[in-house]
Amino acid sequence: xxxxxxxxxxxxxxxxxxxxxxxxxxxxxxxxxxxxxxxxxxxxxxxxxxxxxxxxxxxxxxxxxxxxxxxxxxxxxxxxxxxxxxxxxxxxxxxxxxxxxxxxxxxxxxxxxxxxxxxxxxxxxxxxxxxxxxxxxxxxxxxxxxxxxxxxxxxxxxxxxxxxxxxxxxxxxxxxxxxxxxxxxxxxxxxxxxxxxxxxxxxxxxxxxxxxxxxxxxxxxxxxxxxxxxxxxxxxxxxxxxxxxxxxxxxxxxxxxxxxxxxxxxxxxxxxxxxxxxxxxxxxxxxxxxxxxxxxxxxxxxxxxxxxxxxxxxx
Numbered sequence: 001x002x003x004x005x006x007x008x009x010x011x012x013x014x015x016x017x018x019x020x021x022x023x024x025x026x027x028x029x030x031x032x033x034x035x036x037x038x039x040x041x042x043x044x045x046x047x048x049x050x051x052x053x054x055x056x057x058x059x060x061x062x063x064x065x066x067x068x069x070x071x072x073x074x075x076x077x078x079x080x081x082x083x084x085x086x087x088x089x090x091x092x093x094x095x096x097x098x099x100x101x102x103x104x105x106x107x108x109x110x111x112x113x114x115x116x117x118x119x120x121x122x123x124x125x126x127x128x129x130x131x132x133x134x135x136x137x138x139x140x141x142x143x144x145x146x147x148x149x150x151x152x153x154x155x156x157x158x159x160x161x162x163x164x165x166x167x168x169x170x171x172x173x174x175x176x177x178x179x180x181x182x183x184x185x186x187x188x189x190x191x192x193x194x195x196x197x198x199x200x201x202x203x204x205x206x207x208x209x210x211x212x213x214x215x216x217x218x219x220x221x222x223x224x225x226x227x228x229x230x231x232x233x234x235x236x237x238x239x240x241x242x243x244x245x246x247x248x249x250x251x252x253x254x255x256x257x258x259x260x261x262x263x264x265x266x267x268x269x270x271x272x273x274x275x276x277x278x279x280x281x282x283x284x285x286x287x288x289x290x291x292x293x294x295x296x297x298x299x300x301x302x303x304x305x306x307x308x309x310x311x312x313x314x315x
Contacts, residue, residue, distance in 0.1 A: 004148075005155045005272065009292075012159015020164060032157040033116065036277055039150040040123035040249060041130075043274060046143050047242060048131015056235050063201050064211075064236060068243040070197035071212035072266045075189030076255065079265035082185050087178050089260050089287060120278055121250045154277040158292075161285050172289055179290060183297040186265050187305070190215050206313035207233050211240040213309055215268030216275070217302045218242045224306045245270050249278060256282045264291050269302055271295025 020028075047053060057064075083089055172179065194212025198205050206229060214221030218241035226234025248255075248266040255262040260283045267275035272295030280288030 004152065005276075008152055008155035009159040009162070012156040012161075013163035014159075015156075016160040016163020018163075020160070025160075025164065028157060028160055032154060032277070032281075035150050035153045035157075036116065036281065037119055037123045038146065039154065039274065039277070040120050041127040042143055042146045042150060043245065044124040044127020044129075045131035045135060045139070046127075046147070048128040048133075049135050049137055049139060049143070050131075051137075052235070053239060053242065054132060056239065060232070060236060060239070063203055064239040064243055066201055067194055067197040067203070067208050067212050067236070068240045068247055070193035071190040071215070071240070071268075072193070072244060072247055072251070073189075074193035074196070075186045075265040075268065076258070076262045078185040078189040078192075079182060079261040080259055082181055083259055083261045087175065087181060087261075089175075089290070092174055116278075116281060118253075120252065124246060124249050151274070158277060158280055158288060162289060165285060172293070175290065179293055180297065182261065182264065182290070183294050183301070186215065186268055186294065186298060187213075187301065189265065190268065203236075204313075206310075207236050209313060210306065210309045211236045213305055214241040214302060215298050216241050216244045216248075216270035217268075217299060218245075220302060221306065224310070228310045244268060245275060248275055252278060252282055260284075260287050264294055267291065267295065269295060269298040272299045
């Protein structure tokens, strides 16, 4: 999955630079919307069929939810401070005056006209319900195929929109190396949020801080914490980061009204993967590319960050 997104984006860009008609672009957009719903439902079903997650929700679900929300909250706060001071993302976008199909679509979303603001959260909830009551582990392979195929289509779609307006690269050029500051704000916010949540809940710092430090990278965080601190800690690492994706989807309509950077901050490491397309639909193609770059930086930071935190917070 590490190479696949870049291959799909590349082919999408090749298609996009062919100056496709407005009618074709609208059809592509419609396909992307449908596949987003399929992806969100699949993510929900994947969670619903996982008996370990569902069974543990009753025991530590509240703690995991609070840690996840605080990780998002502090990431958003630090990102907003960044936007208000040295990196005004929305202001830069307006100054460039990029007038294209993607911009018009952004206005519809901001005006609350896009049904995705309601459909995306409902799709996740519906997926969980279907997974819990109507499916079992035997569907896991099918769901994994559905997940991969959906991501391939969506990454290609994002590539097409990027290729149809290469002026988007000008936006990233204007931001320059400051884009790293967004990733740093998200990282520091996640750790700070985990620490504060741990103090409030009385959860050991090695669990609350490290699980929040996964920033949505649930598979690696869960595995690392299990090997380092045991099964219960590993469960925290997995569920906290699964919940970060869910809460990002649920809060997206609210986050986008706060600031464009807030939506990116909530996605965390998931910005490189499953969160890229839903967030891009709301923030636009210009910031969609920023979202991807931020996700890449955070995704490759997590494998380095976790061992460091593991040595600092020895349980």
